[in-house]
Amino acid sequence: MSRLNLEQLRTFLAIVRLGGVRRAADTLNVTQPAVTSRLKNLEDTLGAELFERSTTGVRLTKRGELLVRYAERFEELAALVEKDVMDPEAVEGTLRIGVSETIAQCWLPELIAELHKAYPALVVEVNVDISVNLRAGLMGREIDLAVLLGPISDYSVNNVELPGFDLAWYRAVNAPEPEEGPAGYLRGPVVTYARNTRPYRELKAALFERYGAGVSIFPSSSLSACFRLVEVGLGVAALPRALGRQFVESGRLCEFDPGWLPAPLRFSASWLGEPQSHVAETAAKIARDVAERFAAERPSGDKNS
Amino acid sequence: MSRLNLEQLRTFLAIVRLGGVRRAADTLNVTQPAVTSRLKNLEDTLGAELFERSTTGVRLTKRGELLVRYAERFEELAALVEKDVMDPEAVEGTLRIGVSETIAQCWLPELIAELHKAYPALVVEVNVDISVNLRAGLMGREIDLAVLLGPISDYSVNNVELPGFDLAWYRAVNAPEPEEGPAGYLRGPVVTYARNTRPYRELKAALFERYGAGVSIFPSSSLSACFRLVEVGLGVAALPRALGRQFVESGRLCEFDPGWLPAPLRFSASWLGEPQSHVAETAAKIARDVAERFAAERPSGDKNS
DNA sequence: AGAGGTTACGGGCAGCGTAAGGATC
DNA sequence: GATCCTTACGCTGCCCGTAACCTCT
Numbered sequence: 088m089s090r091l092n093l094e095q096l097r098t099f100l101a102i103v104r105l106g107g108v109r110r111a112a113d114t115l116n117v118t119q120p121a122v123t124s125r126l127k128n129l130e131d132t133l134g135a136e137l138f139e140r141s142t143t144g145v146r147l148t149k150r151g152e153l154l155v156r157y158a159e160r161f162e163e164l165a166a167l168v169e170k171d172v173m174d175p176e177a178v179e180g181t182l183r184i185g186v187s188e189t190i191a192q193c194w195l196p197e198l199i200a201e202l203h204k205a206y207p208a209l210v211v212e213v214n215v216d217i218s219v220n221l222r223a224g225l226m227g228r229e230i231d232l233a234v235l236l237g238p239i240s241d242y243s244v245n246n247v248e249l250p251g252f253d254l255a256w257y258r259a260v261n262a263p264e265p266e267e268g269p270a271g272y273l274r275g276p277v278v279t280y281a282r283n284t285r286p287y288r289e290l291k292a293a294l295f296e297r298y299g300a301g302v303s304i305f306p307s308s309s310l311s312a313c314f315r316l317v318e319v320g321l322g323v324a325a326l327p328r329a330l331g332r333q334f335v336e337s338g339r340l341c342e343f344d345p346g347w348l349p350a351p352l353r354f355s356a357s358w359l360g361e362p363q364s365h366v367a368e369t370a371a372k373i374a375r376d377v378a379e380r381f382a383a384e385r386p387s388g389d390k391n392s
Numbered sequence: 393m394s395r396l397n398l399e400q401l402r403t404f405l406a407i408v409r410l411g412g413v414r415r416a417a418d419t420l421n422v423t424q425p426a427v428t429s430r431l432k433n434l435e436d437t438l439g440a441e442l443f444e445r446s447t448t449g450v451r452l453t454k455r456g457e458l459l460v461r462y463a464e465r466f467e468e469l470a471a472l473v474e475k476d477v478m479d480p481e482a483v484e485g486t487l488r489i490g491v492s493e494t495i496a497q498c499w500l501p502e503l504i505a506e507l508h509k510a511y512p513a514l515v516v517e518v519n520v521d522i523s524v525n526l527r528a529g530l531m532g533r534e535i536d537l538a539v540l541l542g543p544i545s546d547y548s549v550n551n552v553e554l555p556g557f558d559l560a561w562y563r564a565v566n567a568p569e570p571e572e573g574p575a576g577y578l579r580g581p582v583v584t585y586a587r588n589t590r591p592y593r594e595l596k597a598a599l600f601e602r603y604g605a606g607v608s609i610f611p612s613s614s615l616s617a618c619f620r621l622v623e624v625g626l627g628v629a630a631l632p633r634a635l636g637r638q639f640v641e642s643g644r645l646c647e648f649d650p651g652w653l654p655a656p657l658r659f660s661a662s663w664l665g666e667p668q669s670h671v672a673e674t675a676a677k678i679a680r681d682v683a684e685r686f687a688a689e690r691p692s693g694d695k696n697s
Numbered sequence: 698a699g700a701g702g703t704t705a706c707g708g709g710c711a712g713c714g715t716a717a718g719g720a721t722c
Numbered sequence: 723g724a725t726c727c728t729t730a731c732g733c734t735g736c737c738c739g740t741a742a743c744c745t746c747t
Contacts, residue, residue, distance in 0.1 A: 089711080091470055093398055108727060118714055123728060125712085133473075134482025142721040142726060153477045160469055164462060165396055168438075172458045177439025394736085413702060423739055428703060430737085447701055447746040704743070711736080718729070 093165065095129040096158040098122055099137065103155055104361065105228070107144045114228055162363050170365040178206045182366055185214040185221040185230040188310045189252060190354060192330055194381040201373045206366065217284050217308070222357075231358060232367045234374055236285045238355040245360050247371045250382040251351035254286075255328040257340045259320040270345040274298055276322030281308035289349055290325065297347075314340070325349050329385050354378070398470065400434040401463040403427055404442065408460055409666065410533070412449045419533055467668050475670040483511045487671055490519040490526040490535040493615045494557060495659060497635055499686040506678045511671065522589050522613070527662075536663060537672045539679055541590045543660045550665050552676045555687040556656035560633040562645045564625040575650040579603055581627030586613035595630065595654055602652075619645065630654050634690050659683070 101111035102122065112119040130137050137151035147155070169178065182202070186195055195213065202211055214224070218235035225233045225244070233239075238246035258272055265271025273294060280286040287306050294302040305322060307313045310330070317324045318339050325348065334340035356374040358367035406416035407427065417424040435442050442456035452460070474483060487507070491500055500518065507516055519529070523540035530538045530549070538544075543551035563577055570576025578599060585591040592611050599607045610627060612618045615635070622629045623644050630653065639645035661679040663672035 091398060091473060093396060109725085119726090120715085120728075121713055127728090128712090132482065133477060134479030135477070140727065144726070150477055154473070157469060157473045157477065161466070164465055164469065168396060168459070168462045172438060172440070172455055172462065174439030177437065414700080424701095425703075425740085426738055432703090433737090445702065447744095449701065699747090701746080702744085705741085707738105707740090709736105709738085711734105713732105713734080715732090716730085718727105720726085720728100722723100722725085 089128065089132060091132060092129070093161060095125050095132075096161050098125040099129055099154065100158050100162060100362075102126065102138070102145065103147065103151070103158075159363075166363040166365050170369075175206050176208060178366060179208045180366070181210040181212055182206075182232065182370060183212045183214065183230040184232050184234070184370070185216060185224050186234040187218055187221070187236060187354065188215055188308075189327055189330070189352060190234045191215045192310055193252075193327070194377050197377045197381070198370075198374050201377055202370055205369065205373065209366065217281055219283050225357060225359060228359065228362070231364060232370050232374075233357050234354055235357065236352060236354060239357045243359055243361050244357050245368065245371070247356045247375050249354045249356060249375055249378040251353045252327040252329055253351045254325045254349050255331055255342050256323055256325050256345055256348070257314070257317050257331050257334065258323045258343050259318060260338065260341050262320060262323075262341070269343045270347075272323045272343060273345050273347075274302065276303045276305050278305045278307060278313050278316045278322045278324040279326075280306060280310070280313075282306045286325075286349065286352065293347070293349065327352065329381070332385070394433065394437060396437060397434070398466060400430050400437075401466050403430040404434055404459065405463050405467060405667075407431065407443070407450065408452065408456070408463075464668075471668040471670050475674075480511050481513060483671060484513045485671070486515040486517055487511075487537065487675060488517040488519065488535040489537050489539070489675070490521060490529050491539040492523055492526065492541060492659065493520055493613075494632055494635070494657060495539045496520045497615055498557075498632070499682050502682045502686070503675075503679050506682055507675055510674065510678065514671065522586055524588050530662060530664060533664065533667070536669060537661060537675050537679075538663070539659055539661050541657060541659060544662045548664055548666050549662050550673070550676070552661045552680050554659045554661060554680055554683040556658045557632040557634055558656045559630045559654050560636055560647050561628055561630050561650055561653065562619070562622050562636050562639065563628045563648050564623060565643065565646050567625060567628070567646075574648045575652070577628045577648060578650050578652075579607065581608045581610050583610045583612060583618050583621045583627045583629040584631075585611060585615070585618070587611045591630075591654065591657060598652070598654065632657065634686070637690070 098111060098115060101115055102108055105111050105114060108122045108126065109119050112122040115122065126137070133150070133154070135150040136148050137154060138145035139148055199211055199213070202209065214230060216224070218237070221230065221233040221235045222239055224230040225239070226241070234249070238248065256272070262272070265274070277290065277294060279290050291304055294304065305316065307316065310326070313324050313326060314331070314334055316322065318334070323343075331340060331342065335342055356371035358364065358371055403416060403420060406420055407413055410416050410419060413427045413431065414424050417427040420427065431442070438455070438459070440455040441453050442459060443450035444453055504516055504518070507514065519535060521529070523542070526535065526538040526540045527544055529535040530544070531546070539554070543553065561577070567577070570579070582595065582599060584595050596609055599609065610621065612621065615631070618629050618631060619636070619639055621627065623639070636645060636647065640647055661676035663669065663676055
């Protein structure tokens with residue numbers, strides 16, 4: 088029989104973590120028989136069954152449990168080598184990034200550019216979605232790094248906090264000021280982020296508390312659509328000032344102060360600790376740098392920053 | 393390019409330890425271009441040169457120095473897996489054992505049998521030689537485990553002390569007793585172990601001290617030849633009682649007491665710590681067990697044990 | 698010339714994908 | 723039938739060995 092092999096161990100870990108040969112095959116981008124074959128070879132070189140096969144899936148044997156620890160150490164070691172001795176130019180593979188739309192509109196291009204500079208041979212896959220979906224994708228190992236609202240408090244997730252985005256209220260240029268002053272705009276339709284997002288929920292709760300159930304909210308899954316909706320006078324919106332400024336400067340929107348402002352949006356870059364990817368970690372740090380540079384160049388608080 | 397590979401790392405370490413591609417190829421039992429190729433692949437996946445090539449050989453680069461640590465940890469880890477999770481029946485490969493002739497005549501067969509029982513798939517290669525050559529073979533990585541006289545005091549060598557072999561003096565059955573008593577035998581020719589062995593040197597020194605330069609010593613590289621030489625009356629000999637007893641019992645030799653006896657032969661099982669072979673370690677412990685059983689069954693000291 | 702390492706090239710085998718084969722719910 | 727894993731089988735591509743080459747001492 089052949090000797091111990093890193094690819095076999097990686098495959099073994101994938102089976103353990105995903106709880107099945109089929110799922111391992113999917114995320115490893117090989118066919119399912121290939122995974123069966125690798126597993127069989129590993130079991131042959133070790134001379135022991137690693138899983139109890141059942142029709143519902145596989146379950147680790149005692150020997151398998153033992154091997155997990157060692158396989159993880161092999162994985163850590165391989166990650167360390169990649170980090171410490173590999174030339175970044177030689178780092179290959181795919182990094183699957185998921186970002187919220189706000190990020191996509193603000194500094195995603197800079198992030199991609201920096202990543203490409205750091206790892207020229209790395210393929211970067213981008214996915215724009217709302218945070219709750221990104222979180223699910225991360226936990227399901229469909230993406231490697233997520234930039235989303237709020238840290239993910241899960242023992243297996245690493246988070247890097249990013250500078251917040253201050254929000255501001257925007258209205259159409261020609262919107263007539265209500266009798267009760269700017270705060271009256273909030274009775275009218277309020278455009279905001281999509282349902283199932285944290286800003287949506289917070290805004291809805293705050294408006295409900297202030298004005299009761301009668302307030303009409305227009306959620307939109309597209310951030311730029313939000314701006315357009317405000318521009319054409321459908322309603323007002325609390326959106327990142329970093330994005331709204333250009334509309335104000337070009338005379339398409341007006342900022343106003345109703346006396347209350349939702350809390351800034353706090354993003355974090357999050358990645359799973361378990362498959363030990365130093366690339367994801369480095370990418371998260373690059374994201375932090377890019378975000379901080381963005382915040383410094385475009386201070387989003389006109390008054391209080 | 394392909395990914396990191398344990399075989400490449402093993403090859404890398406062999407080149408580092410043996411100081412050259414050619415020598416690595418020899419001990420890895422592959423051709424020299426194969427080693428070149430593995431090295432090149434490793435360098436490609438890391439995107440860095442690991443050695444500075446010169447006509448006189450190779451020398452580690454800075455990156456290479458870095459990698460050595462990691463490669464060693466991979467090696468340790470692989471050894472741990474072999475030790476802790478592999479079924480012993482699945483352990484393959486070759487264990488090259490070197491033993492002194494005394495061991496070969498006493499309990500080598502038992503050792504081989506025990507080893508084969510513990511690792512049925514392991515090929516055991518035996519080499520009988522004098523201790524100084526065994527030591528050289530061990531240091532030169534030509535053998536994996538040596539059972540030889542005295543521990544090897546080198547930082548890279550692990551030693552397991554084995555029970556000693558008491559010696560006894562033997563003479564031919566019909567040898568006339570000298571006028572001065574049994575001690576007079578020692579003036580006559582004394583047969584002993586080969587030149588360049590410790591027993592030879594010690595015996596020669598002791599006899600020289602007692603009887604001056606006139607003593608004639610017959611070194612023999614074959615232990616059984618020693619017994620035969622004594623048997624035919626060429627001289628006397630101080631040899632392991634464990635081996636001599638059968639000659640005495642069959643009436644072919646007599647034991648006598650000249651009032652002085654060389655110190656017991658103290659053997660140790662020694663193996664290199666560096667290529668981290670748990671098989672060699674286990675084999676050394678098996679050797680200790682076998683040796684102790686041998687000593688217990690055949691107590692070599694008739695009087696003082 | 699001999700010791701070191703690299704390059705060129707053909708063949709064998711490991712490992713992959715496709716397709717078919719159980720087994721259990 | 724649906725889901726999961728295994729077996730069978732042909733093919734591709736990697737890696738090895740042979741042989742020729744380069745470069746210093």
